[in-house]
Amino acid sequence: MNSIARQQKYTPELKKSKSRQIINHFTDVHGLPCIEKIVRSVEDTPNPINTNIIGRIPEWIEGSFLRNGPGKFEIGNNRFNHWFDGMALLHQFKISNSQVTYRSRFLSSDSYKANKECNRIAVSEFGTVTMPDPCKNFFQRFLSKFELPKSSDNANVSFVTYKGDYYVSTETNVMHRVNPETLETTKKVNWSKFIAVNGATAHPHTEPDGTTYNMGNSYTTKGASYNIIRVPPTKKEADETLEGATVLCSIPSVDKSKPSYYHSFAMSENYVVFIEQPIKMDLVKIVTGKLRAKSISDGFFWDPSLNTIFHLIHKQTGKVSSVKYLAKPLSTFHQINAYEEDGFLIIDMCASDDGQAINNYNLQNLILEMSCSTVTTSVPRVSLPTLFFFSMVQVFCTHEDLHGDDLHEYGGMEFPQIYYGKYNTHPYRYFYGCGFRHLVGDSLIKMDLQGKHMKVWEQPGLYPSEPVFVPAPNATEEDDGVIMSVIITPNQDKSTFLLVLDAKTFEELGRAVVPVNIPYGFHGTFNATA
Numbered sequence: 382m383n384s385i386a387r388q389q390k391y392t393p394e395l396k397k398s399k400s401r402q403i404i405n406h407f408t409d410v411h412g413l414p415c416i417e418k419i420v421r422s423v424e425d426t427p428n429p430i431n432t433n434i435i436g437r438i439p440e441w442i443e444g445s446f447l448r449n450g451p452g453k454f455e456i457g458n459n460r461f462n463h464w465f466d467g468m469a470l471l472h473q474f475k476i477s478n479s480q481v482t483y484r485s486r487f488l489s490s491d492s493y494k495a496n497k498e499c500n501r502i503a504v505s506e507f508g509t510v511t512m513p514d515p516c517k518n519f520f521q522r523f524l525s526k527f528e529l530p531k532s533s534d535n536a537n538v539s540f541v542t543y544k545g546d547y548y549v550s551t552e553t554n555v556m557h558r559v560n561p562e563t564l565e566t567t568k569k570v571n572w573s574k575f576i577a578v579n580g581a582t583a584h585p586h587t588e589p590d591g592t593t594y595n596m597g598n599s600y601t602t603k604g605a606s607y608n609i610i611r612v613p614p615t616k617k618e619a620d621e622t623l624e625g626a627t628v629l630c631s632i633p634s635v636d637k638s639k640p641s642y643y644h645s646f647a648m649s650e651n652y653v654v655f656i657e658q659p660i661k662m663d664l665v666k667i668v669t670g671k672l673r674a675k676s677i678s679d680g681f682f683w684d685p686s687l688n689t690i691f692h693l694i695h696k697q698t699g700k701v702s703s704v705k706y707l708a709k710p711l712s713t714f715h716q717i718n719a720y721e722e723d724g725f726l727i728i729d730m731c732a733s734d735d736g737q738a739i740n741n742y743n744l745q746n747l748i749l750e751m752s753c754s755t756v757t758t759s760v761p762r763v764s765l766p767t768l769f770f771f772s773m774v775q776v777f778c779t780h781e782d783l784h785g786d787d788l789h790e791y792g793g794m795e796f797p798q799i800y801y802g803k804y805n806t807h808p809y810r811y812f813y814g815c816g817f818r819h820l821v822g823d824s825l826i827k828m829d830l831q832g833k834h835m836k837v838w839e840q841p842g843l844y845p846s847e848p849v850f851v852p853a854p855n856a857t858e859e860d861d862g863v864i865m866s867v868i869i870t871p872n873q874d875k876s877t878f879l880l881v882l883d884a885k886t887f888e889e890l891g892r893a894v895v896p897v898n899i900p901y902g903f904h905g906t907f908n909a910t911a
Contacts, residue, residue: 418871419821419844419901420464420744422453426897427564429475429482436891438479438881439863441854444909445561446865446879447540448472448846449549450902452487454744457500463508463678464742468493469537469549471564472867472902474879474893481879481893486564488549488557492535504533508678508743510670534569538583539904543593543623544616547908550583552644554597558622561908568622572597575623578608583904584645584715586653586805590614594629594653594696596646604637605664609653609694629653630699632692638664642681647719647728650806653694654719654728654765659687659710660736683736685710691765691778693726705775706765712736717760717797717812718805726765729783731795731814733758741820758793758817760784760828785833791816791824796847796904800859803852811860813848813884821901822846825866825880827887836887838880844869844901850884851907860884868892869901 451467454460461467469488474481487493492504505511534555541550548556548570558568572581578597585595591614599606609629617624632655634640639661647654666673666680673679691706717729738758761780788794794814799805810830815822816837824839825848838845845866852862864882877899878892 416819416821416844416871416901418898419869420451420454420467421898421900422455422467423470423485423898423900425452425470425485425487427484427486429484430896432474432481432483432879432893432895434479434481434891434893435878436881436889438476438481438891438893439853440479442476442479442851442863442881444476444907446474446476446849446867446905446907447547447561448474448867448902448905449537449539450846450900450904451537452485452900456496456502459502460744461502461506461509462676462743463506464744465537466506466509466535467537467900468496469535469551470900470902471540471549471559472899472905473561473564474865474867483879483893483895483897484564485897485899488536488559489566490534490536490555490557491569492533504531504535505671505676506533506535508676510674510676532580536583537903540906541583541585542587542906543585543612544591544614544621546622550581552580552583554578554580556581570622572623572626575626576608576610576628578610578628581610582643582645585612586646586648588614594648596643596653596655598640599631600664603633605634605640606631607634607640607643607655607657607692608632609655609699611696629696630694630701632657632694632701635690636661640664644714645716647716647730648696648806649719649721649726651696651721652719652726652767653696654716654726655692655694656713656716656730657690657692658712658736659684659689660712660739661687678739681739683712685734685736691728691763693765693767703774706778707775708763708778708780710734710736711761712738715795715797718799718807718809720807720809721767722808724767726767728763728765729812730761730763731758731793731797732761733793758795760788760794760797783830783833784828784835787835788816788826788828791826791837791839792818794826794828796822798848798850800850800852800862804859809859811884813850813864815845815847819844821869825864825882825887827860827864827884838882838887838889842870842872844871845880846902847904848882849905849907851909858885863890865907867899867902867905869899874898 452470453468495503532553536549536551581597593612595610613625642660663680689708693702713732760783797814816824827836878894
């Protein structure tokens with residue numbers, strides 16, 4: 382595997398657009414296997430069931446691997462339009478003494494309960510707009526089209542922690558606190574009851590002391606703003622949730638009525654980094670969507686004429702850097718890591734030159750697509766200079782790839798993970814992710830930044846979910862531990878399994894086969910109990 386020399390370079394003035402060279406790497410694959418069953422509805426399994434262990438699960442692993450994702454795609458005779466719309470199904474793989482039990486439970490959200498009661502889609506989601514209640518008269522149905530869209534509390538994206546408690550989250554203003562042992566929903570929590578935001582990401586960052594940072598938008602008559610949120614590390618009372626949360630700073634959107642969409646953000650030891658990318662949200666279209674019978678997704682669009690802007694916010698002062706850091710148009714959903722070194726703030730991320738990938742995940746595409754031609758997600762490193770010896774107004778940043786051309790053979794990478802507890806905000810060597818030759822992950826990849834070498838786990842017909850690193854007790858090296866991933870088997874009935882790899886060698890140690898079907902999900906975490 383070829384090694385590519387690292388470069389750190391920047392240009393202290395914005396290059397003219399005509400000088401840009403945008404190179405797209407495409408994955409153009411035909412004859413792909415059908416993955417329709419990856420997005421099939423399933424029933425939940427609220428009581429623990431045993432799994433069949435093949436190989437060996439290390440004895441030192443004690444805890445629960447928690448996963449979140451959509452699990453119900455039809456309500457009555459209605460079907461959701463987008464993968465992101467499915468009702469949240471929470472999963473738990475409980476590991477003890479080399480044995481694994483599995484349970485799952487639908488999130489008891491208001492959206493889920495309303496849909497179930499009406500036996501139809503009663504609450505609009507990202508890609509699906511609800512139809513007027515057929516039980517209402519004509520005049521009532523007509524007037525309902527003029528109501529502002531209500532936020533869904535269908536928190537199907539991730540498990541997160543605040544003040545030591547587990548929550549499930551999406552990107553609206555509502556989260557749900559859950560019991561990680563039973564997966565039961567214990568409390569609905571609304572961000573807007575504590576701070577002036579209209580939502581928050583499902584990807585907060587946590588400091589070693591438990592202080593948590595997140596981002597959320599706010600919409601006022603002056604336009605849209607991006608807000609950096611800080612949540613204290615501990616509770617003052619046993620049942621409190623987000624009490625003490627504050628807005629560290631607000632950043633006005635460049636276009637007041639068309640703010641950028643963001644799924645996550647980066648954080649180094651001293652800075653929060655917000656990436657204002659050219660995936661835009663047309664607020665007028667979103668607000669009038671119900672009147673036009675259009676979903677929220679109709680208001681999203683990609684504008685490649687815009688630069689990407691990196692905003693640096695000092696975590697202690699809340700001050701936004703006066704320097705504008707600009708880069709060519711890119712779209713990013715997940716960042717890998719960010720740290721400060723030799724006067725640079727270095728950000729590693731999964732990104733592409735095209736922001737229209739979100740449209741690929743309409744359920745019709747997942748059901749019918751047998752070929753795929755999409756922009757490969759690369760893994761660039763952007764280095765932002767933080768020390769200046771003369772006045773700077775803007776910096777145009779280039780990037781280096783953290784991989785060789787061989788990554789493109791696997792469709793690029795997404796769902797990146799690192800040894801977060803020890804290496805987040807610090808220099809690191811390894812990261813892990815899914816290769817994406819299909820519309821979902823179809824391989825697991827370990828990347829070694831020293832030489833940019835890859836290790837790959839893949840088997841035909843198997844679709845790995847986001848890999849999560851779990852460190853071994855008394856680990857001395859960065860990759861001392863295991864990788865866990867839930868492997869979906871759409872062509873085999875009731876054979877989904879939890880895969881455990883040796884993180885160092887990337888070889889399989891064991892698997893726990895689950896005797897029920899599980900849909901492909903989004904994000905997870907490991908809750909250690911030892």
